[in-house]
Amino acid sequence: MDDLTLPEVETVRKRIETATKKEAKFCLMAAYLFCARASEIIGATNRYDIAHNQTVARGPTGQDVKIETFEVGDIKTQAAIFTVRTAKRDGKIRKIALPLEKKFEPWTEPLCNYYAEHGNDKVFPFTRQKAWDYAQETFFGLSYPIEKYNLYEQEDTKPKPVRAHMKPFRTHALRHLRATELIETFGFTGFDLSVYGGWTLRSMVGVGSAMSRYAHLDWRRYFPKLLKKRF
DNA sequence: GCCTGTTATGGTGAAGTGCC
């Protein structure tokens, strides 16, 4: 029986740090920090995916980040605000704010600099398959858990339960890892996570229309929780 | 209106294929 747990954050971060290709390193870094799906990072789609309405590349250009000062009470610090276009929700914009100070998040500044190198061009001008290759070579030997779920087949009226199992750690696993870290380490609530990760409030915390009025809550709601000295 | 189960849709995983 597999141990159905995620790898340690530190293990994954070290792997990303040691990625040999610069574009692989920053691509995986961004996917992890933004709690993003591959399509929210990559900037190119091959002909087949376009023809079959598969992945839409929603990745950023070098212009999709800005620096703002965050000030509340005694706290005054700088935040890098990254614009991410959410997959599955027709490219709905969400803002990922990350502390610029190294003691809070040492990757924010290098990622901003990498964005700046690309100007008006796509920051990650390659396909999801390429990103998957990068994840495969970077996370070789690591795996992550898939929860049990029901499989509904067209010809079968009864759902087929699929047991919890492990899968090799690839691009989508970074989203799982980051979401878990935000809850367990930074104390994010379901509301915070729905803003950060681009989930609907219903899918994240199970609230209906009455609470969905708060769906506009922006990065200032969760940002103070990221000001936790860890490095 | 809320809750819960089901379905639809769009995205990812991963192996295969073919070209240079």
Place this chain on the structure above:
DNA sequence: GGCACTTCACCATAACAGGC
């Protein structure tokens, strides 16, 4: 061999539907 493209099974999650 390395790379990009093709292919389809699998998975995540938004939306729908029905009961209370």
